Amino acid sequence: xxxxxxxxxxxxxxxxxxxxxxxxxxxxxxxxxxxxxxxxxxxxxxxxxxxxxxxxxxxxxxxxxxxxxxxxxxxxxxxxxxxxxxxxxxxxxxxxxxxxxxxxxxxxxxxxxxxxxxxxxxxxxxxxxxxxxxxxxxxxxxxxxxxxxxxxxxxxxxxxxxxxxxxxxxxxxxxxxxxxxxxxxxxxxxxxxxxxxxxx
Numbered sequence: 001x002x003x004x005x006x007x008x009x010x011x012x013x014x015x016x017x018x019x020x021x022x023x024x025x026x027x028x029x030x031x032x033x034x035x036x037x038x039x040x041x042x043x044x045x046x047x048x049x050x051x052x053x054x055x056x057x058x059x060x061x062x063x064x065x066x067x068x069x070x071x072x073x074x075x076x077x078x079x080x081x082x083x084x085x086x087x088x089x090x091x092x093x094x095x096x097x098x099x100x101x102x103x104x105x106x107x108x109x110x111x112x113x114x115x116x117x118x119x120x121x122x123x124x125x126x127x128x129x130x131x132x133x134x135x136x137x138x139x140x141x142x143x144x145x146x147x148x149x150x151x152x153x154x155x156x157x158x159x160x161x162x163x164x165x166x167x168x169x170x171x172x173x174x175x176x177x178x179x180x181x182x183x184x185x186x187x188x189x190x191x192x193x194x195x196x197x198x199x200x
Contacts, residue, residue, distance in 0.1 A: 014056055017048040018063035025068055036165035042096050042133065043177050046126050049100030050107075050189050057097020057129070065093030084144040092136035099125025103189075110186050122182045122189075126174045134167035 021041030029038045041064055049057025069079060069089035079085040102125040109117035138159050146155025181188055 010052055010056055013048060013052060014060045014063065017044045018060045018067065020044050021060070021064040022067045022071070025072060035162045036169060038166070038169045038173055039096075039133070040170075040173075041093070042126075042130060042170055043174050045093075045096045046099050046129055046174060046178060047181065047188060049097040049129065050103045050122065050125050051191055052100070053103045054098060054100030057100035058094045059097075061097040062090050062094035065090040068093065080144050084140050087136055088140045092133050092140075095132035095136060096129040098132050099127075099129040101125070101128070106182075107190055110182075110190060118182055118186075119179060122178050123175055126178050127171060130167055130171040130174060134163050134170070137163045137166070 021044050024040035024044070027040060029040055045057055045061050045064065048060050066089065069085055073079050073085065073089055078088075102121045106118060106121040106125065109121055141159025141163055142156045145159065149155050149158035
C-alpha cells in the first residue's frame with residue numbers, strides 16, 4: 001500500500017511540475033535579442049528530476065512538451081511537420097529531465113552537508129538538461145528551419161547561433177535559481193521517503 005501511495009505521489013508531482021512548466025511559457029521570456037529566448041520551464045523540470053530521478057524528469061518534460069506543442073506551437077505555426085514537431089517539443093522537452101541522472105549524488109551530498117559537491121551535482125544536472133534540450137532544437141533548426149537562414153549563412157551555423165544563445169540564456173538563469181534553491185530549500189531535493197530510507 002505504501003508503494004502505491006509513493007507512486008501516486010510521484011505521479012502527482014509530475015503532473016504539477018509539467019503544468020507549472022507550461023504555465024511559465026506564458027510569461028514573457030524574450031531576451032531582447034531576436035529569436036533568443038529563455039525557457040523557464042527547464043527550472044521546475046530540473047528540480048523534479050533532482051528530487052525524483054531521471055524517469056520522473058523525462059515524463060514531466062515529455063508532458064510539458066506535448067502541452068506546449070498543442071497549446072502554443074501548432075497555433076503559432078511553429079510545427080512544420082510531424083518529425084520536426086516531435087523533435088522540438090516532446091523529445092526536446094523530455095531530455096531537459098536528464099539531469100535526474102545526478103539525483104542520487106546530489107541527495108547524498110546534501111545529506112552529508114557537502115556544500116561544494118551539492119553545487120557541483122546540481123549544476124551538472126542543469127547543464128546536462130539544458131544542453132540536451134537545445135541540441136534537439138539545434139538539430140531541428142539545421143534540418144527543418146534552414147531556409148530561414150540569412151543569405152550566405154549555412155543552416156547549421158544559423159541554428160547554432162539562435163539556439164546557442166537561447167541555451168546560454170536559459171542555462172545561466174537556471175543555474176542561478178537552482179543554486180539559490182540548493183542553498184535555501186535543500187529539503188526540496190530530499191523527498192521524505194528518501195530521507196527516511198536513506199537512499200542516495
